[in-house]
Amino acid sequence: MLELQEVVKVYLRENFRHEVLKGISFQVSQGEFFCILGPSGCGKTTLLRMIGGYEKVSGGRILLQGEEITGPGPDRIMVFQTFDQLFAWQTVRGNVEYPLKINGMARGERRERADFYIEMVGLKGYENYYPHQLSGGMKQRAALARALALQPQILLLDEPFASLDAQNREILQEELLRIWNSLKPTVIFVTHAVDEAIILADRILVMTEDGDIKMIVENKLQRPRRPGMPGFARMWDFLYEQVRSSRWQAEKRKN
Amino acid sequence: MLELQEVVKVYLRENFRHEVLKGISFQVSQGEFFCILGPSGCGKTTLLRMIGGYEKVSGGRILLQGEEITGPGPDRIMVFQTFDQLFAWQTVRGNVEYPLKINGMARGERRERADFYIEMVGLKGYENYYPHQLSGGMKQRAALARALALQPQILLLDEPFASLDAQNREILQEELLRIWNSLKPTVIFVTHAVDEAIILADRILVMTEDGDIKMIVENKLQRPRRPGMPGFARMWDFLYEQVRSSRWQAEKRKN
Amino acid sequence: MAKRMFANRLLSKLFWLLLLLLLWELISRSGIFEPTLFPPFSKILLVFWQELTDGLLLEKTCYSLQLILKGLFLSLAITVVLSFGAVSSRWVEDLVDVLNSILHPLPGIALLPVAILWFGIGETSILFIILHSVIWPMVVNLKTGFRSVPSIYLELGRSFGLKGIRLLGGVILPSSLPYFISGLKIGWARAWRAVIAAEMVFGAASGTAGGLGWHIYMTRYYFDIAGTFAALLAIVIIGILVEELFFNILEKMTIKKWGMV
Amino acid sequence: MAKRMFANRLLSKLFWLLLLLLLWELISRSGIFEPTLFPPFSKILLVFWQELTDGLLLEKTCYSLQLILKGLFLSLAITVVLSFGAVSSRWVEDLVDVLNSILHPLPGIALLPVAILWFGIGETSILFIILHSVIWPMVVNLKTGFRSVPSIYLELGRSFGLKGIRLLGGVILPSSLPYFISGLKIGWARAWRAVIAAEMVFGAASGTAGGLGWHIYMTRYYFDIAGTFAALLAIVIIGILVEELFFNILEKMTIKKWGMV
């Protein structure tokens, strides 16, 4: 179980403290699919990075199975938001295989597993491309394949589908859910798309623009979920309104 | 007027030719809002880069007002898909002001203009941040502000809103349309979101996955457009089907 | 890269420095090595202090330093021109490459006949030796730096209407600053080495009393090894000061602030 | 950066090379400069050819080259260890910084007393001088390179379970390869300069006939300037070969292929 207790993140800039996250507390249980929704710049990436152990908390604690997180580890794999997360010196296949190799998987097995996930994200035929020869969306898909191939306990996904077309996005959502169903990792998924959150998540955390929790919504819709299904639209309207109002409030507070 | 005549793009890889674009021809008239829709990896970015003059064509010609494009120029400004397009050594304000300064705008005027656009994209208060201190979405918005502040004849936008929340995206769509209405630049806009294309574009180019034109759809819906308005859903269904089928066909051809 | 826990690195550097000096002192005092050849640090310090107070060391240091600064500025200008030429034009690049592979490995001492012939035996020749030592490593670094500029920056720069020298100053140089600073650090150290070596050859040729290099030559000649080390100490002290005051602050104000390193 | 129109750069380099040589020949023949000090290239080539065919030059070159390669490999190992230590631990970084600012600017010649005292006058001392010349610029570059590794790569590496030496080999080194190659280029050139200078000091001390440095010293002593230049020509030819065959291919197979430059 993952537990955040009053997590605070402050960046010190020349003349003032930028308080990005102001005391975030929530729990995610083992095998849960947890979504984070919030306006741009509210601190979603920062939050994910702290769970990943890449960033120190400025206050509060993050506990994993009761123990404080001190750094990155192979139990938590993150797919970053940026396009530069593939190792430039490895091909697509090399990138997907590499962490498996590090963790001691035999050559044949890791080749097979890598190719399976590469095909799953639709990059069959591009195994021998170097990252700089891929399009933006293809890079993101390759990074996703690498993360999934590792089959970690916790998957931290930072807008992994942001640069994908609707079609690709739909397919990958389905694949992700399939994997989640079979291996039951804990997934923490940052997204901007309200419908994506509804389709995927067990619970949805809505953040305010100034780095606080607006609310956590339980998503009880039956799986598999589809935009047209009963309750979807209501939920969408509700969440959309929450995100919007959190933004306006923050704006008002500022002025 | 922008005219593409049988534009071909081929990348040479060690042992074979990767034909990314296979003879693309279309025209975009002055002041038109032109959208490009297509699956990930189909060549949208490549196409935009060639129009921008950053990439040579392998065949065919691209004409701007009847003259062939030979390189980049201040008449065409591109907002790239990646997050690393802000100059790391300048603040947000510096980044927005810099091209204005280059083009000889006086200090006071460019400051004013920069601040106007920075506020427009919702980055007020972040003027003095360096790019590495911004979130992904904030970087994209800053890049957009920089491009808009230049008020070029042709705006090349490569998924500028991909990493923005729905709320921010909606606001910026509106702002973009407002600017387009008043200054009437030619806009070529790459997007993955079918609804975004419908809301913004005069015409929509749908690409097949293997780098060809599937069709160009005229969008005659009344402006301002809203998802709920009559005809929107039908158009959406139609386009979505086109994108999807173009993808499946390509896949079939491959196997 | 690694995050530091204490803000004040100077303290820990000082610690290392003192430790090294202590080690020196101990080894020297232990008598393992001939003490005239490996004098204890305390004695070096004494000589250093004497020469410092009677103004001798300061004068010589200033003379050498002045040569180094001239050399560095000239080198900098030439390096930037060469590297920029190299990234702007294929032909210039090939010329610079050829010059670099010809001249970089040639020791200054082997070029002395030509230097003497062309520039005589005064300061100009010393400058020539410094330039020859400093330019090539800086060119290697700056060329790599220029080539490593992300193409997106160049594309943006060109889009904004930048060309030639303005593209260089506005985009290419700031973006390759880590390479530039590395090159400058190497150049600075090389300039010291070159000036010492060149002064040993050209001595007090320019009519003045000569600089630190000539001083080292003279002290070695009369077997005043402590004097030699005192002169080296002057170089070391200046080196540390420049590192801490110039390079560190430069990095803090630029590439560190910009998140480049 | 700049796109090339012709695939074959060698041709254009050759063109420049020939042009430079022609210029040399013309200036020398014009008689502006004393021809004994500035012999025409044709004469140098003649001497070069004679010395090449009688095996002398080859032997001397091999001797020096052998020293250089030993020196480079040792330096490489030490540099990687130092730089990696520096990015792994705050303390080691400070130590390396202190050592660098102390030792980098000190000319090898000034360290001769210590070198002789410690290592005598044989090959070991020459190696010591080479190491002292090569290590520091490589450390400067590699440290900057290591610090410039995008933090996302380090984060990923650590996530995958890499630590220490495996993080170094798997992530840090490949990602900082442009700096590494730059450093290696500088180190290679520096090693030449150092070996020439050191051989001039230690001469044929090691019992053999000595290398190119000693040869240069002797030809200069005997006022055989054409002979000096012939030896330099050998260095230049090797330099060009290594640049074209080793460095260019290395770059093509790595950083160019990976889109890093």
Add this chain to the structure above:
Amino acid sequence: GCQQKNPENAVLPDRTASKITIATQYGLGYAPLQIMEEKKLVEKYLPGVEVEWKQMGTGPEIREAMVAGQVDVGFMGISPFLIGWDKGVKWKIATASCSQPLALMTYKENIRSLKDFGVEDKIATPAVASIQHILLSMAAKRELGDARALDNNMISLTHPDAATALKAKKDIAAHFASPPYLFEELADPGLKKVLTGEEAFGGEYTFIFGVATEKFHDGNPAAYAAFIAAFNEAVAFINSQPEEAASILAPKYNLSPEKVYEYITWEGTNYCSTPYGIMAFARFMKEAGYIEKMPASISDIAFANVQAAIGKRYGEMSAIEKLQWGKGE
């Protein structure tokens, strides 16, 4: 000297174009030059002359500077001079500067003479054709019967490095030292003398010469004459008033006046403008193949003022001329 020219009747163009560049190396062997500089002796003989003093690292650089036309008069040992002359450099000896004691020093108990050097006992000399090297070959010829007997023992190391190695007892057994290294080594109780330079040569020889280009000698006779006169006066001054000379020289060498006095009056040191032993060295270098030509007479390698100091008697050699050939002839 040769034609003693009064400054008053010097040829006009000479006086206007009077500039003389003198290059020396470092060490007390060049003491007359510092006296000349300090007491402005050249200026005394040729008022208005501009004298440029250059102090440089080693002989080859001075030679190159002279060939390049940057230096008129340079000071160096016999070998660099003869090698240059052999290669066609237009220059001749203008004056001798001094003789200095040279000695082969060792720390090895068992080495008492050249016979005791084993295969592994390395002897350091500054360079292959250096005067030390040649002296050692001469001694080997005399004592061991073969000039090349010690060739495999000899290695080349500059003086400071050789002195360091000897003190460190590292890799070398002996060093053929010249002042001031010799003084330093003589003061070390762990070191002893095996052979002196005079024993090796078999008589007196000059250690350092002043060499002038023919272009300077012919083109600027007034300045040349002034230089010779001034040099002679400086040598006379050192020899007649050594204490005063020492106090003038001391600051230039960063040494105490007492030390300088000790050095310039050291046994075997002789400031003297008449050269000794030049033909013997030339002959030996020719025989050993270091040079290809043998000077037919002293006037081939020395200007008239030197020839005047040596003299030339009809039929046989003058006493000083004989000394140019050493005892070997």
